[in-house]
């Protein structure tokens with residue numbers, strides 16, 4: 050990258066500043082022309098929409114459909130054009146003449162190699178093509194490209210070319226602008242050996258390098274896109290074909306999250322129709338969702354991409370509570386799948402009230418039995434009976450009865466079916482009627498099969514038209530909800546029955562106790578989803594949707610951009626199957642979470658990014674098996690990212706010491722920057738006070754944010770310690786730090802963080818790799834600092 054301001058050829062009297070100003074002025078003029086053109090396009094789109102809408106609802110259905118499609122296209126276009134893009138235009142490449150004269154659909158020459166005569170014998174070369182790169186493509190009235198969309202093939206050399214493999218690129222320029230004003234340009238000269246000219250004049254090179262400028266920028270509470278400085282190894286991942294599974298590994302700060310989000314935008318650009326099926330981005334925490342969710346809109350993409358925290362994947366669930374590592378280990382284990390299956394089936398047979406069931410023990414069933422007052426105590430003496438033990442009906446004028454043992458046998462036979470439990474109800478109904486028919490002895494009275502069939506029809510009708518029978522069925526084979534089953538598992542006796550020979554007694558005790566807690570935990574969500582699959586949802590008659598009459602006539606509600614949002618939300622709620630799934634921080638998914646995510650991507654292609662060295666899950670083999678199951682046998686392409694763009698070398702070096710212990714032999718990514726400032730160490734006398742003081746000091750040193758990472762158990766208290774420091778300082782538990790970054794970080798009590806779980810050292814590694822500028826480590830009671838205050842875990 051260029052770290053100088055000079056011209057490639059011209060030793061004239063130009064000063065670096067005047068060269069830069071002239072270049073900025075040139076880019077400003079181009080940007081002005083682009084905005085003029087955009088305004089023309091906006092007017093065109095508005096005209097098209099109004100014109101189409103004015104045509105009202107006359108015409109053939111075909112014409113109406115065409116009109117609607119036109120309105121739709123114009124609406125989408127308008128929406129994108131109206132988007133206030135920062136750095137709308139951010140790049141430019143100056144290329145040698147290509148080998149052939151073919152142009153691609155974006156108007157640019159497609160040739161990758163320079164023409165044989167592009168460079169003359171004395172190393173002189175005239176620039177044959179100049180392309181500007183931006184967030185969306187813009188053509189002028191003659192279809193000549195004014196701006197190439199960053200995802201178009203013609204833009205790839207902007208990201209891929211290097212001095213070693215420059216292709217046709219002579220100069221790459223990053224343009225920095227705010228609103229409509231160009232603020233600066235940063236050039237890289239990729240063919241310094243050439244004497245290049247543009248329109249006969251020497252090609253100037255100016256600026257300090259775009260990547261460093263981007264990396265040094267203060268952080269806010271929102272991630273920025275990296276579209277103007279994507280590096281070659283990242284670009285390969287972003288543009289990898291989507292045919293199967295793309296797996297990306299890389300250490301902290303290598304851009305995995307950024308790359309994953311840019312890939313979503315790229316895939317949509319490549320094949321919008323296919324990905325209209327939806328792209329799901331699974332993120333580990335709501336904090337990371339909030340941090341990253343602005344990136345896609347800044348790339349001009351919204352709507353088709355749902356970014357969800359792993360604790361919010363099930364509709365209606367918003368889990369933020371964390372289990373202790375011991376409980377999480379049980380809830381996340383693949384063994385839970387068998388326990389849940391048994392629980393869902395077992396609950397139907399339970400002689401006690403079903404937890405959370407509004408029906409349980411209501412004693413109002415009217416199936417003609419004197420057993421209504423036969424209310425039994427559950428075996429743990431907890432609640433009155435909710436399940437009838439006898440079915441008595443009158444058919445053909447006779448009383449027919451099934452007793453408890455017969456009912457139990459029937460239930461067992463019904464459960465022999467493999468369908469989800471709630472969907473077995475019709476089978477249960479059929480088996481009951483069969484049993485009643487055969488018990489009634491009516492069959493013997495009708496030796497003729499035809500007459501017998503007719504009689505049977507009447508018999509069934511007699512029974513099923515009675516409310517009593519339906520009431521019985523409701524009580525005997527109720528529709529269970531995942532929440533009911535999960536709360537029933539909080540009963541330790543039942544849970545130990547359902548998990549016999551699967552869980553250890555200690556695990557049962559811990560699990561039952563955790564399930565008795567009010568708040569839904571992140572790991573509960575995967576259990577609820579599994580239960581949903583085990584139970585199934587019976588088909589219900591569709592509720593008529595409130596339809597806007599205009600909607601029916603013209604489809605406009607779907608098409609008008611300003612009305613698109615509510616519609617989109619509705620689609621997101623309904624969607625359980627996506628066209629592409631991106632899993633961020635994949636190393637942390639438990640086997641049960643892989644099952645949950647896998648159910649949403651049965652027909653999807655995948656991008657899976659992660660770093661085993663940052664895993665907080667202690668049982669990697671179990672998770673790997675579940676991951677393989679979710680991803681299926683699709684072919685996989687693997688990529689590794691090797692450069693750390695976040696941490697300066699001083700911080701990366703300290704973190705590498707923990708990595709060497711946590712995962713011996715794992716290479717650290719190489720840091721691209723250095724600040725010259727070593728991490729600071731404080732030995733706490735009063736943890737709260739010292740942490741607050743250190744955060745306050747760092748707030749003065751950096752322009753952006755300060756993150757204080759504490760052991761999970763202290764996170765509530767730690768928020769109080771920082772209460773008066775304002776919004777730039779935030780406290781978070783070690784597990785919540787995943788994926789986030791701050792200008793400065795305070796890591797509090799490393800030993801405590803490391804001891805919190807079996808994967809604690811890896812969690813500490815995550816905490817130490819969050820800072821872009823400054824890091825302070827505060828030692829607590831359990832740390833053993835040396836004379837410089839460096840705690841034992843971080844000593845070389």
Ligand SMILES: Nc1ncnc2c1ncn2[C@@H]1O[C@H](COP(=O)(O)OP(=O)(O)OP(=O)(O)O)[C@@H](O)[C@H]1O
Pocket residue numbers: 260263264273274275278279280283299300301302303304305306307308660663694695787788789790818
């Ligand atoms: N090519 C790039 N240009 C500018 N900034 C970049 C580039 N690549 C990554 N970054 C920045 O580096 C930081 C780290 O990126 P990101 O969070 O995507 O890394 P990660 O690999 O997901 O890290 P972790 O594993 O620690 O969560 C972000 O601030 C990101 O914007």
